[in-house]
Amino acid sequence: MTLDDYFSIGVTQDIGSHLLTANEIIAFARKFDPQPFHISEEGAKGTVFGALCASGWHTTSLWMRHNLLHLTPVEWTGTGPKPEFGPSPGFQNLRWLKPAYAGDTIRFSRTTTGHRALASRPGWRLLSGQGEAFNGAGEKIMSMDTAVLVKVA
Numbered sequence: 001m002t003l004d005d006y007f008s009i010g011v012t013q014d015i016g017s018h019l020l021t022a023n024e025i026i027a028f029a030r031k032f033d034p035q036p037f038h039i040s041e042e043g044a045k046g047t048v049f050g051a052l053c054a055s056g057w058h059t060t061s062l063w064m065r066h067n068l069l070h071l072t073p074v075e076w077t078g079t080g081p082k083p084e085f086g087p088s089p090g091f092q093n094l095r096w097l098k099p100a101y102a103g104d105t106i107r108f109s110r111t112t113t114g115h116r117a118l119a120s121r122p123g124w125r126l127l128s129g130q131g132e133a134f135n136g137a138g139e140k141i142m143s144m145d146t147a148v149l150v151k152v153a
Contacts, residue, residue: 001076001077001078002078003078003083003115003125003152004115005078006074006076006078006083007083007112007115007127007150008074008112009112009113009114009115010111010112010113011111011112012109012110012111013070013072013109013110013111014070014107014108014109015063015066015067015069015070015108015109015110016066016069016070016107016108017066017105017106017107017108018062018066018105018106018108019103019104019105019106020054020100020101020102020103020104020105020106021102021103022041022052022102022103025038025052025053025054025055025058025102026038026039026040026052028054028055028057028058028061029054029055029058032055032057032058033055033057033058035055037049037052037053038052038053038054038055038058040052041102049099049101051101051102052101052102053099053100053101053102054099054100054101054102056094056096056142058100059096059100059106059133059141059142060094060142060144062106062108062133063108063131063132063133063142063144066108067108067110067131080152080153081152081153083125083150083151083152084150084151084152085148085149085150086124086148086149086150086151087148087149088146088147088148088149089126089147089148089149090147091131091144091145091146091147092144092145092147093143093144093145094142094143094144095142095143095144096141096142097139097140097141097142097143098135098139098140098141099141100133100135100141100142104135104136105135105136106133106134106135106141107133107134108131108132108133108134109131109132109133109134110129110130110131110132110146111129111130111132112127112128112129113128113129113130114127114128115127115128115150116128118149121149122153123151123152123153124149124150124151124152125149125150125152126147126148126149126150127147127148127149127150128145128146128147129145129146129147129148130143130144130145130146131143131144131145131146132144
């Protein structure tokens with residue numbers, strides 16, 4: 001088994017879905033993003049969105065939750081120690097492409113796109129990927145380039 005096989009390079013994985021309720025949108029927004037279109041159905045009516053919608057940070061947080069909940073352990077059959085996932089150094093190119101409204105069921109996916117050795121951390125690799133979220137109509141509503149450190153030696 002190669003690291004490419006273990007990391008499922010190029011394979012898009014469905015990592016679950018989530019039904020957004022008005023109550024959870026409002027609760028998240030009151031705590032973290034108290035803008036009118038996130039905290040009140042009435043307040044959202046007069047905005048560009050026209051209805052209560054989730055904060056992009058809420059959508060992104062849900063992606064992370066599903067990413068961790070839907071890890072599919074693959075048995076390591078390669079040479080050397082089993083790769084060990086570490087922390088993420090961050091993400092890039094986060095885009096909130098369309099709003100996620102109360103009542104929407106959001107579907108999440110991830111695609112691992114590659115990995116490379118880290119000169120600054122011998123024995124570690126940087127695993128790169130793409131995280132995405134889609135609304136019930138199949139429209140992409142969120143995307144980001146992801147990264148995670150993986151110890152391989």
